[in-house]
Amino acid sequence: MSKKVGELRPSQFITTFGPGSIVDLPDYSVIMGGIDKWDNFDVSKAKTIEEPRLREKLKIQQIKSIPISKEKEFGTIPAYRFPEYHVCPKCRKIGKYSGREFIEEDGILYCKNPDNEEPCPKVKTHPVRFIVTCLKGHINDFPWGPYVHKKGKYDPKSCKLYLLDEGETGSLKDLVVYCKECDIKRSMSDGFSNNKILGKCSGRRPWLRDYEEDCDNDKELLLRGASNIYFSSIESSIVLPKEMQQDGIEGFIKENIDFNDEELITDRREFDSYYKRNPDINRLGLDKVWKIVQKLKENSNGDIDLRTPEYHALLTDHHNYEGIDFETEVVDVPKRFDSFISNLVRVKRLKEVMVLKGFTRIHPLPDLTSRLSGESENEKEEEQSSNGTVELAPLSATPQPFLPGVETYGEGIFLTISNEKLKKWESENSDYGFGMEKAHKKLYLDRKVPENEIPAFPGLRYVLLHTLSHALIRELTMHSGYSSSALKERIYSDQEKGMAGILIYTATVDSEGSLGGLVELGEKNKFESILARALAAAQYCSGDPQCAEYDVDKLIDINGAACHSCMLVAETSCEKSNRYLDRSLLVRTVANQAREFFDIE
Known part of the structure; x- marks a missing residue:
């Protein structure tokens, strides 16, 4: 293996810096290599994660942990320099390693531009900020030469390219690509305003070291550090x-x-x-x-259902399993809420397995959170995006018998809602449910998703459970010692199967077991106080009355009375991207919509 150029935690590789992602280093940036580029011996040595349900769902033979080397001078995951073009901070010359203008020492590119009036005294360069990508996940260096020459002739041997910052307004128009040999300029703002001028995608996949033929997508200009350059699919x-x-x-x-x-x-x-x-x-x-x-x-x-077995396991005869990271304890439901809450369980130990199966660029898949919750219905749906053309990019050039995964350990609190009371409430508020379903369809139609590929509306039951989960997460954060981004949710909602549960948990790679701060709050008296505070806080929002007045005709992102001040949590904590929330379903708000489930005075 090559010399180590940086370090990543295993969980970072699964969620943020997987194959095809760009990692910024002090002297240059790299793109992480595909799993077929890993050393076979390192893969064989890596721990095999046993989770047959996930293997069956993903149709793979193994889930392998990220290979880790005990020898600090060597890395185990291949990475390749990307983008290849660098720019000199002094003379603004753009180029790659050439031996004449840009020289490389210990992996670092230096500029000694001899064509400048004052040759650079060996200045360290940095990667350019701009790259091009497409909806299939292809990615390449920005075409600097053809871009500035438009339809004119570009000779890479004689043309001298510079990226000038004219600094007049501070806008993108100030960044200008300049060819010194041909004496022509072009602003970078042209590429952002009209991606048609960039031409068709080349199909390059630098993380796999190959090109994919016949890509008909247009190139899209992105910043190297843009948040939409990589969406992992887990x-x-x-x-x-x-x-x-x-x-x-x-x-x-x-x-x-x-x-x-x-x-x-x-x-x-x-x-x-x-x-x-x-x-x-x-x-x-x-x-x-x-x-x-x-x-x-x-x-x-058929699709493998991951949620139903988990739901029943959390409600099954509870006893400890020796050597298994799954330990639960049934707790009496607080008398104040026994007509609303049917089960309360302290999950003292749990283990979650996360597997990386691919990624997208520019847009996430519309059903990304559905797949996270095990709700995806077919393979065709998994390869469609917000505009019907984004595709899941592969982690390897050829199918591999394994996918990378990571085990996380933690604790949680599980509760279920009274199914009898819930059915009655759903019936009484069915009109509002139909209104939310229309808003759900409209969201996807506005994003040009074909109607037959729109995921099913999860139901009013789900919106209630999801909103209650967010209210509890915000309150638990104040007392558990965990930050809001450390807590996660799993919603178990299915009207036909009678599922109506919430698991709020925390799981980390670094510690087996937990700190106990969350599960401790699952005790009867403490949870009564937590739930009462969460419901009381949901009644009011600093954005009221505007926040509380959202009704069916005003739903935004399929959210009713929900905003950053009252219901939204960290994106890493929410399984539905902070959608399907409405606190008017939980409690009575200042708008008094008369649809609250917890009708507690």
């Missing part, structure tokens, strides 16, 4: 004890047969040859096991 699940996952012979076979090995489960001779050496499978009878495997294979085309 699948996550709470790890459940095996005793709670699957019962009976089918569960045993699912656990012991590799359903991702297509040859193994379709070729009977290969199957018999391999599994006759497995005494547990052979004991059941190869004919019997083969029939069950074929049955399970036929039924495996």
Whole structure:
């Protein structure tokens, strides 16, 4: 492996700096390499994360931890210099390593521009701020020469390019690309105002070291550090004890047969040859096991539901499992809220597995949060975006049997809402639910998503649970010792299955177990106080009366009475991008919409 150029935490690689992302270093910036560029020995040595539900959903053989080297001078994840163009802060010369103008020493580019009136005394350069990308995730250096020459002839050997800052107004128009040889200029503002002039995408994938042919997308100009240059696509699940996952012979076979090995489960001779050496499978009878495997294979085309097993596990007969990071304790519901809350559980230990499956640029996928919550319905939907053309960019040039993942450990509080009272409330407020559903569809139609590809409206039940979750997160932050960005939510909402639960938890890579500050607040008396404070705070907002007056005809981002002053939390904490919120569904606000669930005086 090459010499180490920087360090990242494993969780950063999964969420922020995965393959295809740009990492700024002190002397230059790099793009993280694809997983097929990793050293095979490093991958084999890395820990295999056991989470069969996620492997089944993602159709992979392994979830591998990020390779870590004990030898500090060497890195384990490949990265490549990007962008390749640098600019000199003194003479403003633009160029790559040439040996004449830009020289490289210890990986750092220096300018000694001999063509300038005053040659640069070996000045350290820095990466240019501008790159071009497209909706398929391709990314490339900005075409400096063709851009400034427009339709004129550009000779990379003779033309001398400079990026001048005229500094008259402080706007983008002040940044000018100048060719000294041809004596022509062009402002960078032209590229931002009309991306058509940049031409078609080249299909370059520098994180995979290749080009993808026949990309018809236009190039789009972005800043190197723009927040929309990389959106990671993550699948996550709470790890459940095996005793709670699957019962009976089918569960045993699912656990012991590799359903991702297509040859193994379709070729009977290969199957018999391999599994006759497995005494547990052979004991059941190869004919019997083969029939069950074929049955399970036929039924495996549907989407894997991650949430329902978690919901039932949190409500199942609670006892501790030795050696398993899943420990819960049932708590009596405070009498004041026993008609609203049906279950209260302190989750003393939990483990979450997060797997990186791809990324997008410019726009996130519209159903990104749906996939995070296990609600995605089909593969076609997963490859559509806000404008119907953004695609999930791959982590490797060829399919790999593994995806990178990370284990996080933590604690939480789980509660469920009274289903009987909830059904009655949903019926009474069905008109408002229809109004929110129309706003939901309008949001996607405005983003030019075809109507048949719009994700289903999660329901008024979900909006209530989601709003209550945000109210509790904001209050728990004040007492638990955790910041708001450290807390996360998982909403369990399904009218047909009778699910109506909220798990608020914290999980970090660095510590096994937890600090105890959150789960301690799940005790009966303490939680009563927390919930009462959260509901009382939701009644008023500093933005009232404007905030409280949002009704069906005024919904913005599918939010009713919800703004930064009252209901919105950190984006990393929310599973729906701070959408589907309305505190008028929780409690009576100053607008008195008469639709509150908690009708407590």
